[in-house]
Amino acid sequence: MGNIITKSRMVRAWYMDNSTEDQRLEHHQTPQKFLSLDDLAESTGVLHWKLDADSYLEDPQFEKIKRERGYSYQDLIEVSPSTLPNYEEKIKNFFAEHLHTDEEIRFVLAGSGYFDVRDLEENWIRVEVTQGDMIVLPAGIYHRFTLDTNNYIKALRLFVGEPVWTPYNRPADEMECRQEYLQKNTICNLASTPNGPGKGRGKEENTPDNVGLWSPLPLLRPHRPNYQGLLSNPIKILLSLCTPSWQLLWSMVISPHAAYPLHTPTPSRATTSPEYSPLRPFPPPSIPPTIQLISRIFLPPIHQLLFQLGSSKSPS
Numbered sequence: 001m002g003n004i005i006t007k008s009r010m011v012r013a014w015y016m017d018n019s020t021e022d023q024r025l026e027h028h029q030t031p032q033k034f035l036s037l038d039d040l041a042e043s044t045g046v047l048h049w050k051l052d053a054d055s056y057l058e059d060p061q062f063e064k065i066k067r068e069r070g071y072s073y074q075d076l077i078e079v080s081p082s083t084l085p086n087y088e089e090k091i092k093n094f095f096a097e098h099l100h101t102d103e104e105i106r107f108v109l110a111g112s113g114y115f116d117v118r119d120l121e122e123n124w125i126r127v128e129v130t131q132g133d134m135i136v137l138p139a140g141i142y143h144r145f146t147l148d149t150n151n152y153i154k155a156l157r158l159f160v161g162e163p164v165w166t167p168y169n170r171p172a173d174e175m176e177c178r179q180e181y182l183q184k185n186t187i188c189n190l191a192s193t194p195n196g197p198g199k200g201r202g203k204e205e206n207t208p209d210n211v212g213l214w215s216p217l218p219l220l221r222p223h224r225p226n227y228q229g230l231l232s233n234p235i236k237i238l239l240s241l242c243t244p245s246w247q248l249l250w251s252m253v254i255s256p257h258a259a260y261p262l263h264t265p266t267p268s269r270a271t272t273s274p275e276y277s278p279l280r281p282f283p284p285p286s287i288p289p290t291i292q293l294i295s296r297i298f299l300p301p302i303h304q305l306l307f308q309l310g311s312s313k314s315p316s
């Protein structure tokens, strides 16, 4: 593939239009609507790193990511009409909306392409990957892949343990990994944060960025990119009207008690972190066992239910 020009650029992600034109085109909405990597992580759980594809073998950051995330397997895939056996069929399968029971991890060594991921409001978000992009799609996320008009990508595929590439085409809503994905992304990680978008979830587990930020109000944060779309049916409107009182109750009364025991087994930095609002003291001054129990057992399912009602009644 001597004529393929590969260039490294900042990753871009945008909301797609609904056109059925050539899948390899960019498919922007009008006007174009981009989202930041923080918003991408927050609304889908997709993670991204920019690395040097020419020196990844000696790159300590690449090693660190592999070590910390347990990636023990890697191989190469080169997607182009001339390099991929059964190209036409594979390309068709890659572009069918599907999920996997494990993370999909790709590190782009050359060329480019698009990973499309569904957010929780059923929008397609297109993530452009070029040389040096490492992308992790969480287990259970609906997604698809296409080449762009350059028709070429070479990527490392990484995996935890023995690789399982099986795609499960949509609908796969009953699968455990899908349910887990929804659970993680509707309750814990789309958290309302005191620090603005993107701080509610991160690439590391159990850091202060990931604790203490648990809120039942993922739908109702004005900074979320699709906030407007949420106000499209009566349940969503009702939810939004409840926001101020629910938010206040949550942040002042329940959250300081509930968030800490729910999310951090190791309180190490919690008390000293300057990032926290005084409304969310760490550790909580006292945690009445009944409040802990009630908030742990009842609030997640209630909020999950509200969320599902709110997001399934009408297209937003």
Ligand SMILES: CSCCC(=O)/C(O)=C/O
Pocket (backbone or CB within 6 Å): 077, 079, 094, 104, 106, 113, 143, 144, 145, 153, 155
């Ligand atoms: C750039 S890797 C090709 C796409 C792929 O492997 C996959 O599983 C898409 O979902």
Ligand SMILES: [Fe+2]
Pocket (backbone or CB within 6 Å): 098, 099, 100, 104, 143, 167
């Ligand atoms: Fe896939």
Ligand code: NI
Pocket (backbone or CB within 6 Å): 001, 002, 003, 004
């Ligand atoms: Ni060539």
